[in-house]
Amino acid sequence: MTDLRYPIGPPSYPQTTTSAERAQWIREIAACPAALRAAVAGLNEEQLSTPYRPEGWTVRQVVHHVVDSHINSWMRFKWTLTEEHPTIKAYDEVAWAKLPDYDVTPVEVSLALLKMLHMRWVVLLESLTDSDWQRAFHHPESHKDLRLEQILANYAWHGKHHTAHITALRTRMGW
Numbered sequence: 001m002t003d004l005r006y007p008i009g010p011p012s013y014p015q016t017t018t019s020a021e022r023a024q025w026i027r028e029i030a031a032c033p034a035a036l037r038a039a040v041a042g043l044n045e046e047q048l049s050t051p052y053r054p055e056g057w058t059v060r061q062v063v064h065h066v067v068d069s070h071i072n073s074w075m076r077f078k079w080t081l082t083e084e085h086p087t088i089k090a091y092d093e094v095a096w097a098k099l100p101d102y103d104v105t106p107v108e109v110s111l112a113l114l115k116m117l118h119m120r121w122v123v124l125l126e127s128l129t130d131s132d133w134q135r136a137f138h139h140p141e142s143h144k145d146l147r148l149e150q151i152l153a154n155y156a157w158h159g160k161h162h163t164a165h166i167t168a169l170r171t172r173m174g175w
Contacts, residue, residue, distance in 0.1 A: 004053035007164035011157045013150040022133065022149060025156035030122045032159030033115040036066060039166040040107055047175060048107060052165040057097055059166055064102045065093060066162050067110040067117065073155050074121045080137045080148055081128075087138040125152065 014021075040048070040063060048060040057065065072091060079086045096102070133149040169175075 002168075004056070004165075004168070006161070007168045008157070008161055011154050011161070013146065014153050017133070017149040017153065019130070022152060025152045026122060026125045028156040029118060029125065029152075029159065032066075032070075032163070033111065033118050035163045036063065036114065036159065036166075037111050039163045039170070040111070043170075043175065047173075050169065050173070052169045056165075059169065060107055061097045061102050062162050062165055063107045064105065064110045065097055066159065067114045068096055069093065069158060070114065070117055070121070070155065073151060073158075074117060074124075076137055076151065077121070077124060077148060080135045081124075081132060085136060085138060085145070087140055090139065090141045 040059060043059060049058050051058050052062060072089075076088045079088060128148070133152070134147055136145045136147045138145050
C-alpha cells in the first residue's frame with residue numbers, strides 16, 4: 001500500500017546541487033500555485049472538509065498550510081540573505097492548522113496569496129548567486145544548519161507533496 005502521508009516520497013536535503021537542479025526547483029516553485037489551484041478546482045465545501053488521509057488534515061487545511069509554510073520559508077530566505085547565519089523562528093504547523101482561520105477562510109484567499117507570494121519569491125530566487133545558495137541558517141528544532149540550496153529543494157518538493165495529497169484523494173474518492 002502507498003504511504004498516504006508521502007504520495008511522492010519523503011523529502012530530501014541534497015548535500016550539493018547544480019545550477020540546473022536549482023533552476024528546475026525554481027520552476028517547480030513557480031508552478032506550485034497553479035497546480036494547487038487546479039487540484040482544488042470544483043471541490044465543494046464537503047470535499048474541502050475531507051481529510052486527505054485518516055487522521056490527516058482536511059483539503060482546506062492543506063491549502064492554508066501550504067501558504068503559511070511558504071511564507072515562513074520566504075522569510076527564512078530573506079533573513080539568511082541579510083543576516084549572518086541567523087537562527088530562524090520555528091513554528092508549530094499542527095497548532096496553526098487548528099486555528100479558526102483555517103476553518104473559515106475560503107481557500108481562494110490562500111490560493112491568491114500563494115500566487116502573489118510565489119511571484120515575489122521566484123524573483124528573489126532567480127537573483128541569487130552561486131555563493132548566495134551556500135548561505136545557511138540554523139534551525140532551532142533540528143539543531144542543523146541548512147543551506148538555501150537545500151531549502152529550495154525542500155520547498156519545490158513541499159508544494160508538489162501537498163498538491164499530491166489532494167490529487168490522490170480526488171482519485172481515491174472519484175472526484
